[in-house]
Amino acid sequence: MxxxxxxxxxxxxxxxxxxxxxxxxxxxxxxxxxxxxxxxxxDDSPTMKEDPAKSQNFATSAIHLIVRGLTTWKTDPGKPPTVVADLATDTGEQSDGGRTWTYHLKPGLRYEDGSRITTQDIKYSVERTFAPQLSEGLAYHKTLLVGGQDYKGPLTGQDLPSIQTPDASTIVFHLNKPFGDWPWIASMPAFTGVPKSKEDVVHYQDHPLASGPYKVQSAQQGTKFVLVRNKYWDPKTDPVRTAMPDSIVIDMALNDxxxxxxxxxxxxxxxxxxxxxxxxxxxxxxxxxxxxxxxxxxxxPSGLLKYLALNTHKAPLDNADVRRAIEYAVDKNAVQVAAGGPVIGGELASTLIEPGIPGYQKFDLYPAPASGDIAKAKALLAQAKFTQTTPLVLLTDNASANLAIAQAIQESLGKAGIKVTLKSEDNDSQVADSTSGKPVYDLALSSWVPDFPSAQGAIQALFGSSEIGNNGRNISQYSNPRVDAAIGAAVGQLDLSRAASQWAALDQQIMADAPIVPLYYAKNTxxxxxxxxxxxxxxxxxxxxxxxxxxxxx
Known part of the structure; x- marks a missing residue:
C-alpha cells in the first residue's frame, strides 16, 4: 500500500x-x-509501487504480503510494535561497537518460482536503492553504510563493498557509525531479495518476485492488483503473516x-x-x-503528531519566552474541535514522541486548561519585552480541516496580543516552503509520524540541526549543540530500552526550548x-x- x-x-x-x-x-x-x-x-492510489526499491511502505502494508525482509514488525492491539526476525534467524548480531551487523537466513526459503532466496539477492536489492532511477524509497541506510554517499547503484556495474555475502545464507553490513536501530532499518522493503537476473527498472514494480505468502497474478496500474497464494511460502518460517484469504484484490484509483x-x-x-x-x-x-x-x-488508538512549528531563527520567535508564551496561548480545545473532536480527531498532545513509540512518556511542561492560559502567555510576553510591528505568518496547506485549525490558532494567539496572518498553499508548495530552510514563515502547521517504530524518527528528523533546509523536516529550524550531541548518543545506543530512556529525556529537553507546540495525536478512521x-x-x-x-x- x-x-x-x-x-x-x-x-x-x-x-x-x-x-x-x-x-x-x-x-x-x-x-x-x-x-x-x-x-x-x-484504495485511492493511482499507482502501486511494489518495487521494494521505490517503496516507502510500513511493514504492515500490502507490499509485505508479497516480499519479506530480513526483519519485520510484530503488532498486537494495545501494545507497541516489536521488531522480529523474518527471513533472518534473528534481528541481527552486532559487533565492532554497533558498526557491523550480521544476519543468517533461515533454511529452505524459496521465491514463487521455487528458486532459493540468497543473501546475494538481498545485497543486490539494497544496492538497487542507490540507483538514481530507483531512488524513491526510504533512504536511512544510504547514509549509514560505508561508502553509501558516493555509490550510484549496481546498474553502473559496481557493487557496494560495505555489504558482504561470505556465503549464500550470510550477509554482513558495515556502518560508518554505531546505530542501535539497524534491526528496524532491516525491515524496510529494500531488505528483501531481488535476484540480479530479474532486474527490470521499469516493470519490476508490477511483479516483484514473491517471497511472502502471495504473488502477483495480474497488475493493471490505475485499476487493480490481484494477489494469489505463493505455494513456496512456508508459514513455519513467518512470525507475522497469517495469509487467510485465498486471494487479495487491491482496487485502485477510486474516489475517496x-x-x-x-x-x-x-x-x-x-x-x-x-x-x-x-x-x-x-x-x-x-x-x-x-x-x-x-x-x-x-x-x-493514537497516530501522527499534529503540531505548530515556531521558526526559532526569526524574531520575535528567536526569544524562548515568546515561544513559551505561545505554548500557553494556543487554545488546543478549539484546535481539537476543528479536527473532529477527541473521539475522531485525536487526543490533546504535549509531547514530541507519539504514544505507541518506545520512549513515549506522558508529561506537560506547559500545564494549562485545554482552552489555554492567556494570563500566563501575556506575563511571558511582558517578560520578553514583546513588541510587534507586523503580523506573524502562519503557513498551512489549503485543506479545509487545516485551515480551520489554523484559524483557531490565529484567534487564540490574538487573545494574547499576538497578531497572526494566514498563508495557505497547496500541499506540495507548503511542504517545499516549510522544508527549504528559508525564512518564508514564522509559524507552520504540520504533522509527522516516524517511518519505523523508534523515537529517533520523532526526534532526530524534526529537531536535529542536520535536518534544517534541503528538504529536511526540521521546519522549526531548531539548532541546539547539546541536543545534537544527545541525539548522537541515543542513535548509537545498542540497548534499545536504554535508547528509549534517552529519547524520553530528549523529549523533555527539547520541549523546554519550545520549538513547537504539540497540538494533538491525530487518529485514523x-x-x-x-x-x-x-x-x-x-x-x-x-x-x-x-x-x-x-x-x-x-
Missing part, C-alpha cells in the same frame, strides 16, 4: 456530534478470520467518498472489502448514527465490510495491518 503523507493531516475534519461520543473507539474489529475467500482492499459509501452500504463484494482511506466528514453522520455501521468503524475479520489498527502505525486481515465464516 502507499505510504500516507507525513506532512499533511490524515484524518478528515469529522464533526463531533452527540452520537460520536458513543462511537466505537476500537482499534480493531471483526470476528476471527478463517482460511479462504477473496479480500478486497479499496465512493470507497466509504460502498463500505457503508455493505453490498456484494464490498462485504469482503475494507477502506484504505479515512472516513470523510460528510459521511460521518451516516456512520456514527447507525449502530450497525459504527460497529464496522475502526479508530486508531477506517471502515470494513461485514465479512472482514481480524481488522486491526495497532498503536503504531495507525493504519490497517494488511498482514493479518481475513474473512469471517458465513
Amino acid at each position: 502507499k505510504r500516507r503523507r507525513s506532512l499533511v493531516l490524515l484524518t478528515a475534519g469529522l464533526a463531533l456530534t452527540a452520537s460520536a461520543c458513543n462511537a466505537n473507539p476500537s482499534a480493531g474489529s471483526g470476528s476471527a478470520a478463517i482460511r479462504g475467500g477473496t479480500l478486497h482492499i479499496l 467518498q465512493v470507497i466509504n459509501q460502498r463500505i457503508i452500504a455493505d453490498q456484494g463484494i464490498d462485504q469482503s472489502s475494507f477502506s484504505y482511506v479515512n472516513l470523510q466528514a460528510a459521511l460521518a453522520p451516516k456512520v456514527l448514527n447507525n449502530p450497525q455501521v459504527k460497529a464496522r468503524l475502526a479508530i486508531s 477506517y471502515l470494513r465490510g461485514s465479512q472482514v475479520a481480524d481488522f486491526q489498527l495497532p498503536l503504531y502505525p495507525p493504519y490497517p495491518n494488511t498482514l493479518t486481515v481475513g474473512l469471517a465464516g458465513k
Whole structure:
C-alpha cells in the first residue's frame, strides 16, 4: 500500500456530534478470520509501487504480503510494535561497537518460482536503492553504510563493498557509525531479495518476485492488483503473516467518498472489502448514527503528531519566552474541535514522541486548561519585552480541516496580543516552503509520524540541526549543540530500552526550548465490510495491518 503523507493531516475534519461520543473507539474489529475467500482492499492510489526499491511502505502494508525482509514488525492491539526476525534467524548480531551487523537466513526459503532466496539477492536489492532511477524509497541506510554517499547503484556495474555475502545464507553490513536501530532499518522493503537476473527498472514494480505468502497474478496500474497464494511460502518460517484469504484484490484509483459509501452500504463484494482511506466528514453522520455501521468503524488508538512549528531563527520567535508564551496561548480545545473532536480527531498532545513509540512518556511542561492560559502567555510576553510591528505568518496547506485549525490558532494567539496572518498553499508548495530552510514563515502547521517504530524518527528528523533546509523536516529550524550531541548518543545506543530512556529525556529537553507546540495525536478512521475479520489498527502505525486481515465464516 502507499505510504500516507507525513506532512499533511490524515484524518478528515469529522464533526463531533452527540452520537460520536458513543462511537466505537476500537482499534480493531471483526470476528476471527478463517482460511479462504477473496479480500478486497479499496484504495485511492493511482499507482502501486511494489518495487521494494521505490517503496516507502510500513511493514504492515500490502507490499509485505508479497516480499519479506530480513526483519519485520510484530503488532498486537494495545501494545507497541516489536521488531522480529523474518527471513533472518534473528534481528541481527552486532559487533565492532554497533558498526557491523550480521544476519543468517533461515533454511529452505524459496521465491514463487521455487528458486532459493540468497543473501546475494538481498545485497543486490539494497544496492538497487542507490540507483538514481530507483531512488524513491526510504533512504536511512544510504547514509549509514560505508561508502553509501558516493555509490550510484549496481546498474553502473559496481557493487557496494560495505555489504558482504561470505556465503549464500550470510550477509554482513558495515556502518560508518554505531546505530542501535539497524534491526528496524532491516525491515524496510529494500531488505528483501531481488535476484540480479530479474532486474527490470521499469516493470519490476508490477511483479516483484514473491517471497511472502502471495504473488502477483495480474497488475493493471490505475485499476487493480490481484494477489494469489505463493505455494513456496512456508508459514513455519513467518512470525507475522497469517495469509487467510485465498486471494487479495487491491482496487485502485477510486474516489475517496465512493470507497466509504460502498463500505457503508455493505453490498456484494464490498462485504469482503475494507477502506484504505479515512472516513470523510460528510459521511460521518451516516456512520456514527447507525449502530450497525459504527460497529464496522475502526479508530486508531493514537497516530501522527499534529503540531505548530515556531521558526526559532526569526524574531520575535528567536526569544524562548515568546515561544513559551505561545505554548500557553494556543487554545488546543478549539484546535481539537476543528479536527473532529477527541473521539475522531485525536487526543490533546504535549509531547514530541507519539504514544505507541518506545520512549513515549506522558508529561506537560506547559500545564494549562485545554482552552489555554492567556494570563500566563501575556506575563511571558511582558517578560520578553514583546513588541510587534507586523503580523506573524502562519503557513498551512489549503485543506479545509487545516485551515480551520489554523484559524483557531490565529484567534487564540490574538487573545494574547499576538497578531497572526494566514498563508495557505497547496500541499506540495507548503511542504517545499516549510522544508527549504528559508525564512518564508514564522509559524507552520504540520504533522509527522516516524517511518519505523523508534523515537529517533520523532526526534532526530524534526529537531536535529542536520535536518534544517534541503528538504529536511526540521521546519522549526531548531539548532541546539547539546541536543545534537544527545541525539548522537541515543542513535548509537545498542540497548534499545536504554535508547528509549534517552529519547524520553530528549523529549523533555527539547520541549523546554519550545520549538513547537504539540497540538494533538491525530487518529485514523477506517471502515470494513461485514465479512472482514481480524481488522486491526495497532498503536503504531495507525493504519490497517494488511498482514493479518481475513474473512469471517458465513
